Amino acid sequence: MTSHHGTHNDLHSEQGALRGEHPGRAKNPVIKVLDLAWLEFCKPDLAASEQFAHAFGFTTVSRTADELQLRGTDVGVPCVIVRRGSRSRYVGAAFRAVDSSDVLRLANATGALVQKLPESIGGLTVDLTDPSGVEVRVVADTRELAALPPQPTGVFNFGQNAARTNAVQRPPREPARIQRLGHVVVQTTLYLQTLNWYLEHLGLIVSDFKYYAGQRERGPTMSFIRCDRGATPTDHHTLAMTLGPRNRYVHSAYQVGDLDALAAGGEYLREKGFHRSWGIGRHIEGSQVFDYWRDPDGLMVEHFADGDLFDCALEPGWSPMTASGLAQWGPPVTKDFLGLNPGPEALRELVSTARALRDHNEFDLSRLRGLLKVASS
Template sequence: MKSPWIEALRSVALTVPDLAAAEAFYTGTWQLTVADRADGVVWLRGSGADHHLLALHQAPGVPRILKVTLRARSAQALAHVAQAAVAAGGRVEATAGPAADPAGGQRVLLRDADGRRYEVVHGDARRPADVPPPPDQPQRLAHAVLNAPSVDAARAFLEPVLGFVLADRTRIMAFMNCDRDHHTLALGDADNAALNHIAFVMPTLDAVMRGGGRMKDAGLPPQWGPGRHGPGDNAFNYFVDPFGIVIEYTAEVEQIDDSYVPGGPADWTWPPGRVDQWGLSAPPSAALKAAQRAVVFQDDIGALRV
């Protein structure tokens, strides 16, 4: 299972109302590192090879998602996805040209019919991954989950345009694959197209648990977890950050290939009272569910460096 066009999820860009406070949280508590900064924006990296995982832009009001950035397998992929986006009912907001962030490279910027914005980059800068990785620092992004009023319509963009394929379908979510990670994007059944959550890969299960303790110490206890998912088989701990953005620590994401057989809703059910494989976690909190539909895509990116 592999997209011919997309290699991986690289980063997510968001607005926050207090950039200094956001930087303090994401470096001090969430354990990212500043990769670069400019007026009104900071780029934050993990211990892996990606230049950055988060771009945080200062903007008033509630947080908004600006874009999800995917890394292309080739320069030729940029032309394909731009042409295919229009054919699939989306639009091209920026044709192939230099990326606007310090990672550089070439990029195209696409929007689907529901307003989800995808940036596809090629030739962006990378850094030597930390070896061994720090024990409690996120390494890279595992996945981003985006809400969809119509999962079928959202898939009808992701599949022909970006080459994603369905890994599994549950009653409430479609897990979309582009390479060896079980899923890189997922689509959640919802009444809007908001950011559901962003998942950060930790080096070990212990790191997921220690991260949960660190968040609890900061007054931000888990809103779902710890637990182990069915699709993807990954350990999880979900939180709502100080600004209302849902973030996840995860580890042990299932690696799949063409022999993997996608499951349907009947394959992913739990006994009464369970919401994961372990059966220890309570269901997602009301606060988590509200936050999972609150961070919508910003329609006009204006002068933001996006």
């Protein structure tokens, strides 16, 4: 195990797991998914959602009175599907299986039905629900959209390694063109149960575990989870999951070409009056350059570039959860990003905390103390 932990030195745990700690993967998962396919949301105003989506860098695939499909420039299916609903909410994620036989295998293992997807997407799906109540689709044989022209990336001079001469760097102030969906982050009151469900059913594996300071013996409280594609490198995390007082969406992330696209796209969003939650900076887990924004309904979305890629050989890193440990560089983490700004969202979290402490789940008084320390650490 130690031969693979150089990646986690300094900013991550140097030793990885201790004896008896969670291995970060299932011994015999039902299937191994390849990637996220798309995320599904409900929104009351599809016109406002589309306006923000275009400013954020999505391209519309189709829009009806009841559904909006959005895509990036990469080959594939729409990466976001928004349906009309009475309130803004995250519905769930669709994961891409290797082929239809994996969809059938998962359906047989869970007792769920295999169904055809709408003609606009094609293919098959098995629809499940994780222990936190989030809808999970596993799909195969979907119809692929052709690639769109990518946003040009810069040619950079690094010290004496000068690749650009007699030319200037002038990134246009325009929407950062989304390439693809990267990951989704969720909070759950049943963290360990939900984590194990994804590892056992979808074959995901953990890149990094986080634990509350002074509570490592109680196990992890957050995990960054990637797809297992063997020797083929994949994103450091496709799904991230954290323990908390209620089940909720935290944010989703979308890849753009480079730092210039991210920064110039952020200036475009700022000038359009949209709210930056936190950024620009570089994360520790995953190493992405990040920039977080709120959509008109308050849901958080992230532009990212230059993320880590791991193959199946790397074992999980272990490190304490701290607010200061969220970034290598960048502005201090904001109260808005941490959900500490006064308002309806913070009130819901407070009410949920009182309820969670009464209910039977993994969020108890000791875990609450650990979470409170994170915000000030």
